[in-house]
Amino acid sequence: MTALTTLDPLPRRQARLHRPLLWFAAVNAVLTVVAVVGMLVDDRVIAGSTAWFKPTKFAVSFLLYSVALAWLISLRSKPSRLTWWMATVIVVAGTIEQLIVVGQVVRGTRSHYNMTTSFDAALWIIMGSTIIVLFLATMVVAAQLSLTRIGDAATTWSIRLGLAITLVGLALGNLMPNRESGVADIAGAHTVGAPDGTPGMPVTGWSTTAGDLRIPHFFGMHALQALPLFAALLVLLAPRIPLLRVLRVRVGLVVTMAAGYAAVLALVTWQALRGQPLIHPDQATLTVAAAILTGVVAGALISVASAIGTRKVVTA
Template structure:
């Protein structure tokens, strides 16, 4: 029987990628500035306070960059290719944030805006940086997935988390080109209503229609959620002895990742049907219940694999 080993959580050997950390720190500062902007600037852009979008993007970049830097540091040694790709992500992110903040200063919307030649050029640049960011993340995902990092549970949490993140990033492509109902605006994130409808606190996600920002956000942050779940299992070993069994932890990681992917599919389907997240219909609730049942069943099966063994050997 496979049990917890000293290599379950790998010793950090590769250095943290400094540009990612610097960019995360810069976005943390930007988030504070944007929040202050929301308090003192009463302008409205595309139905939201002008500084709301920079704040959301800043927080998202903080989470994304810290998680990516941490995962890259778990390799036995640094990869030059991964370092270059991470730097590319930083450059793309800087360009995107400069355009978003610059458009806020001008009082113009950044995404999907083709109202003038200048605005159109900025939107094309943003669209290009998004593609570059996706491709660079994909290269890093492949590099992290072809090697073993820690034990099988940690390794699979990284592989599955990154795979779901790539799907979440790709779901952003559902927004450009959607009918906005506004002249010279070539995309929309709301389904079933114009952008700018009433939104949820903190997130701004629509409370009256479907919102494609939800699956985009939920999917891309699997990068943090799934590996952190695997790390949490290791930390809980002293309190829950059954978690010392490797196949139990692997089973739980796979189950949670599958549940996360299924939930991502559900919120995407819900948004495309024009249904707000907080007002699910019976069909959505039934699907959610089926996903929850599947996760619970998977967890029970994972734990059952260790029941009946005579003893659990510690590392």
């Protein structure tokens, strides 16, 4: 293989970062700090978790989501009014979600699935509506970004596949409101095989005794960050690893990574629906996990093997 001569750099911003998304990210960064302090000083428990635990998770998730989306939108060579407005709709929907989540914590009650009073029910209906709006707006933005070539083929496909998996992850959130909670006036549940509020894992709060549908929802949503970052890592490593200078190797690795990510998303969804905690997999889960790992390794080897005998470094 010849020495490196040229290599497409990481894609650079072609437009200004989306201001509303940046402001939303900044507000959620502040909210993260406030909510963490709340967990330390407020000893109230809501639905089996520390009162400020849910606002913390939502703030961190929205922070990552909005920063990634603002960056991706700025990479488009041609600005789009539709994309700008849909991103603004996402900010409005996310803001409404956060106001209700935090507001209900201040009131000392749960936000999700709460039908205890007419006011609580109205808030939950509003949340359900804004979630749908956020999903549809994200789908429009994803379609706009997917039609644009951003960087080389590896980067472009990392963005397209990351957005597709993120939409699936968002859609999986619909599994929770449709579950029987077993509790009066609570219309939904995230735990399968046990009531909500069972012992949870540190940091995430995911159930350690039953299935938890929050896992696939969270994991799927953040493909938007994981896959483009993986593609960027390949570019950064290319100067030191000659094989990564070949475009089709990077494309193959990105596709393999995306396929593995999607397979793991399917696995943790299946595991949760069977009422099985993430940290206590049974033989069937371990077998499927091993098959996924084998497939990813095989895909990576095939991608690398595609460059054997290459005499010219492909860069575009």
